[in-house]
Amino acid sequence: MANLTFPRTSRLLSAKAYKQVFECGRKLKQGGVFLYVYPNEEKVARLGLAISKRSFASSVCRNRIKRMVRERFRLEQAKLLGWDIVVMVKRLPVETEQKSLPSSAIEGPLVPWMDGLWHMLCRA
Secondary structure, three states, X not given: OOOOOOOHHHEOOOHXXXXXXXXXXXXXXXXXXXXXXXXXXXXXXXXXXXXXXXXXXXXXXXXXXXHHHHHHHHHHHHHHOOEEEEXXXXXXXXXXXXXXXXXXXXXXXXXXXXXXXXXXXXXX
């Protein structure tokens, strides 16, 4: 059975690691979601998140997006071994930016975009 946890070793933690991925990595885009990917020497997939306050003023919305991205990564990380990945969400459909909406309203457009990007990365 696969280990479906999200430990500290599966996270990009330093500014140096983020900088390396942004400067040297490849960019994949689907909808309003960007993946910056860079192969790492470790045999583990590592995730970094870059969800800006400028794109999503509501902290509730930003945190909800982060939780959903981490969950999708947690489920797919066994297929993504050997990659450093930074996920940047620039936009979602306008009606999803209201903080009073249920998580399913944000999850609706975000999950298919994320799944499409994970599959593009697995093929790379």
